[in-house]
Amino acid sequence: MPLKKHNAAREWFDTIFYGGLIAIIFRSLLLEPFNIPSGSMIPSLHVGDHIFVQKWVYGYSRYSFPFGSWNLWNGRFFTMREPAVGDIIVFRKPDSTIDYVKRLIGVPGDKIQMKNGRLYINNKMIERTNPRPYIVANLPKSIRSVGYYKDNMSIKGNKIWIDNEPAPFNYTIEYKSDSVCQSNPYECTVYRATEYTEILPNGVEHSIIEVGDTAPLDNTMEYVVPENHFFFMGDNRDNSADSRVESVSYVPRDNVLGNVWFIWYSHNYYAPMLAVWNWGNKMRWDRFGMGKKK
Numbered sequence: 001m002p003l004k005k006h007n008a009a010r011e012w013f014d015t016i017f018y019g020g021l022i023a024i025i026f027r028s029l030l031l032e033p034f035n036i037p038s039g040s041m042i043p044s045l046h047v048g049d050h051i052f053v054q055k056w057v058y059g060y061s062r063y064s065f066p067f068g069s070w071n072l073w074n075g076r077f078f079t080m081r082e083p084a085v086g087d088i089i090v091f092r093k094p095d096s097t098i099d100y101v102k103r104l105i106g107v108p109g110d111k112i113q114m115k116n117g118r119l120y121i122n123n124k125m126i127e128r129t130n131p132r133p134y135i136v137a138n139l140p141k142s143i144r145s146v147g148y149y150k151d152n153m154s155i156k157g158n159k160i161w162i163d164n165e166p167a168p169f170n171y172t173i174e175y176k177s178d179s180v181c182q183s184n185p186y187e188c189t190v191y192r193a194t195e196y197t198e199i200l201p202n203g204v205e206h207s208i209i210e211v212g213d214t215a216p217l218d219n220t221m222e223y224v225v226p227e228n229h230f231f232f233m234g235d236n237r238d239n240s241a242d243s244r245v246e247s248v249s250y251v252p253r254d255n256v257l258g259n260v261w262f263i264w265y266s267h268n269y270y271a272p273m274l275a276v277w278n279w280g281n282k283m284r285w286d287r288f289g290m291g292k293k294k
Helices: 008-029 178-183 276-282
Strands: 031-035 049-054 088-092 099-106 111-115 118-121 127-140 148-150 153-156 159-162 170-176 190-199 205-210 229-233 256-266
Touching: 031 256, 088 229, 099 111, 099 118, 127 153, 127 178, 127 205, 159 170, 170 178
Parallel strands: 127 170
Antiparallel strands: 031 049, 049 256, 088 099, 088 256, 099 229, 111 118, 127 190, 148 153, 153 159, 190 205
């Protein structure tokens, strides 16, 4: 039987086309990867965490697919369950093409307010327990091997020591480019915060951090969540642009993309993957495969 002649160009085209189609379907219907570019969800998510988001749990809207901003239809379909207070969710910022990740705090009809740093839901102050120290370290990349030393604290690579002993509390370390630190020194600082366990009305417990209780967003108006909208907040309460600010505000139900499943990769600064000599002080090995934190 004679062999069929192959067209090399057609095979290359088919490989690229069908490979791209499979990737689009996978990302649209099952799992989509995102990386965390800001510290608004510290301590749950750190800058440099790479996460997988489950797309099927809340069903699908036009934003679940490429070109969702074209407004081809409204509403959601194949919904397994509605988002629940306490879920960590990726959503499309209203009137934007930017994706945010925050924690769901209010559902339609809920009244949300911050008073003196404390969260109130439906006029009830939410319990905040177990205060403990937390350090956020943003440092120039050039000192990641040399180390940072101040008073009784030293920082090197991914670790913090207090009095030459491993720090007995949680922290996050991020290394920024030297040019960023030189042009914006306020972005490269080490500051102390307090980590609390917050207990939401449905019993979900999760960690938040607060630098203090007098920041601009620690006292707000009362927000009443409209129908088919949600209210989101970052776990880093003093450093999060979320539903408390006008540019985000209430998030339409259709803008929800999915809930965070787990962290599949994490690093504390960007460097090429092939630069294996950087892996030792770049990779946060203990965060690989970490499920979403509550």
